Amino acid sequence: MRLLLLNLFFSLTVFGQNPQTKTFIETLCSPSFHGRGYVNNGDSIAANYIAKSFQEIGLLPLTESYFQEFSFPVQTFPGACELKMDGESLIPGVHFLVAPNSGPSCALSDCQFGKSYRVVTCNAEKLYASTASFYPCPENVILAVRSFGLSPDSLKVIKTRIRELSSFAPVLEITKDKFTWSVSQTANAYPFVQVQDSVFMRRKDGTINLHIETRFLKQHQARNVIGYIPARKHAKKKPYLFLTAHYDHLGRMGQANYFPGANDNASGNGMLYSIAQKLVKQPLEKYNVVFVAFAGEEAGLLGSKYYVEHPVFPLKNMRFLLNLDIMGSGEDGITCVNSTLFKKEFDRLLQLNEEVNYLPIIKPRGPAANSDHYFFTEAGVPAFFIYTMGPNKNYHDVFDTYEALSFDKFDEIEQLLLEFIRGF
Ligand SMILES: [Zn+2]
Structure with missing residues (x-):
């Protein structure tokens, strides 16, 4: 009572x-x-x-x-943050996510409209072994990697390889996971973007356009x-x-x-x-x-x-x-x-x-x-x-x-x- x-x-x-x-x-x-x-x-x-x-x-x-x-x-994204496929802008945070440590799409001086990249999909077996065959990455190429449909152990290795790739090449990680963003205290030199597989699959064109402006605050x-x-x-x-x-x-x-x-x-x-x-x-x-x-x-x-x-x-x-x-x-x-x-x-x-x-x-x-x-x-x-x-x-x-x-x-x-x- x-x-x-x-x-x-x-x-x-x-x-x-x-x-x-x-x-x-x-x-x-x-x-x-x-x-x-x-x-x-x-x-x-x-x-x-x-x-x-x-x-x-x-x-x-x-x-x-x-x-x-x-x-x-801290790495920051104070300006443009755009990914275009087939000439259409995708929705940031929903269709794609810029990695917290991503570099810019291009130098600010020549980047008014972003930059076009030819998408080259990495062979999963080759990548699993090492990133060596992808180095150096040709100019204007972005390396696409699928990070789904793998066993937990393989996924761990592929995630490590993606990080390694992103240190010397523009990278597009194709995912089916829920997007979870964070903050980075370091900055890469190259752009590093995650995109939803459902969106990436619809792409007809072999190129994408990225416009990412970054500013690293020391x-x-x-x-x-x-x-x-x-x-x-x-x-x-x-x-x-x-x-x-x-x-x-x-x-x-x-x-x-x-x-x-x-x-x-x-x-x-x-x-x-x-x-x-x-x-x-x-x-x-x-x-x-x-x-x-x-x-x-x-x-x-x-x-x-x-x-x-x-x-x-x-x-x-x-x-x-x-x-x-x-x-x-x-x-x-x-x-x-x-x-x-x-x-x-x-x-x-x-x-x-x-x-x-x-x-x-x-x-x-x-x-x-x-x-x-x-x-x-x-x-x-x-x-x-x-x-x-x-x-x-x-x-x-x-x-x-x-x-x-x-x-x-x-x-x-x-x-x-x-x-x-x-x-x-
Ligand atoms: Zn919290």
Whole structure:
């Protein structure tokens, strides 16, 4: 009976997805944030917006500002990103994908309309043995390679060969896989493009036209955004709880399209923002709570790595870190990475969930280097990485939009995490 009443109570008073949080998430996904990547400084625009939002809800800056700056190299696609077959432009992100480390189609000075390539399909057996017979690649030829219909072992070899080819020749990888984009800290000299087999098969002409403009940023300036809520009394002497979520995403693949990164990870920032609003009104007795929106995660966990190497507060004063990523679709519950390392905390999380039945499943998972908790764990800081499980499979693609978020179990996860935090 008590549980029933409690459920009713929460459904009436706590749940109902805060409209302010939804607006915050939607804003991070909007075209003017450019996919929070490296074209048009989308990541910087997002950092400013998050810092402003932190300030508005009453989080304090740790130092004189909310930012921790660092830099890294990154390949970008700030201009044209076009692939034409039979004179028709294909749809970027849907029909074709430019590899994150792709070089340009031609030198900027002579590339107003892109460049035509004669398509030469590589013999799979020859390629499996070695790339030697394809070297050197004749001028104006692009090497096409099929990466499907192979056993897992052969596929691994062919994928390696494709990478090798792309270091000395333009490459067209023909695939049937779902497109999954990423970020590269290195840049090839030649164009490297993936195309869907269903589209490539329709081609009548023996040539394709590529127009890819790239710009390699040797020292892209990025910023972690950090705000905190001091403990109620004697904050300077109190240890720290951290809540973190990366705000960067993949940015733009050319000016014509962008990767909104709604589930990954505007949703996690929304969760941070929502929890911060609740904790600001009722700070913890024994802990300072620090909120960090990390930059550079998609480029290789760079923001969190930088923080661990340059901690604003000693790592030994960190009691626990909760890293949140992919919070927008919790129909099937959550997974908790590091649950096997921090058994006591995980049992407490399970117990809290059982009391009120927030989520159908909290799936345990061992350590994994798959998000910003990783370098903290390596440095001895206890941490969980939590992500939702649900039907939304839009991951690192142009379909990961705000509109596709269900927000299922969003409020329940928030409530569970708040109780978990207040239990320290
Ligand atoms: Zn992510």
